[in-house]
Amino acid sequence: MRGPVREQTERIRAVLALGGVPWGDLDDGLQQVRLKLLTEEARGAGSIRDRDAWTAVVASRVAVDWHRARTREADLRARLAARWERHRGTEHAQEDLPLALSVASCLESLSRPQRQVITLRYYMDLSVAEIASLLEIPAGTVKSRLHAAAAVLRDRLTEEGADRRG
Template identity: 50%
Template sequence: MLLRGRPRRGREAHAAAGGDPGDGADPLDAAQERRVRAVLALGGVPQSDLPDGVQQVRLRLLERAAGGREAPRDVSAWAAVVASNLAMDWHRAKRRQERLGERLAALRQPAHPSGEDSSVLSVAVAQGLDELPDAQRQVVVLRFYADLPVRSIAEQLGVPEGTVKSRLHTAVRALRARLHEDEVV
């Protein structure tokens, strides 16, 4: 792995000298690890999740090296940017979980005094989801339960946006037909 820029010390010197990423050497030195922890903590990541965040940064650096890509010019700055991105990802995931929790709580609240109608609807939707092909079920869950936009779903699945839209349309149509067939709606 090639390292350029400022002089390297310790593990960086080992990597610059052609050290193998699989040889057990830690790609982050102690100062870089402290910086990553600080960026994660200042980004709002809880103390209990900091070790996982540091490991994610290490993993991304090792993946970069294993993929044959050149090491960043300034490993410390690169690690800080990755840590900042991880903190944003953590917040997004937390918001998604909160929204999902709110939606699930709303499903549990009876729409009518008996609550029977909403629970019947929930069961029918769950059964309908189970009957969908995997690709359709996946986009429905990502769109309506994980609250991801179509563009993000397409990027994550590696398919065109039009494919995601088509799968959503087909799945919703099938679910709607099933609910009418079962006389739930």
């Protein structure tokens, strides 16, 4: 005989799978549902009347969120690929190569959110409002991340320039 926890786990996985979440991502979705359940139960006793129904609804919302995230990422990849194709044929001077490599190296050292907004703003020419809409964050957050990332890039590129001269 199977326990109630095992049955609930299988039910959540089924809802996620029916929602289109790939097999390999079901465990991540299951953990998200469990975390939301624990959070809701910690808020107060009795807030969840029917635990099975609640977890099914939350699992379906997690599936929707999964699709939204994948759509957003696919859109970003397509836009970056299109921009790459436009600039691929453009000739660049050999003396620009060291600077381009330094910038690429410095970009890798940024945090993921900072690198994301820098890429969208300066490589894809998106406005602050477009970035905020695309990432579903406030415009002020985009501005803050851009400011902080630009400061880090400026400092690191200045250091690298001084290291090469000195």
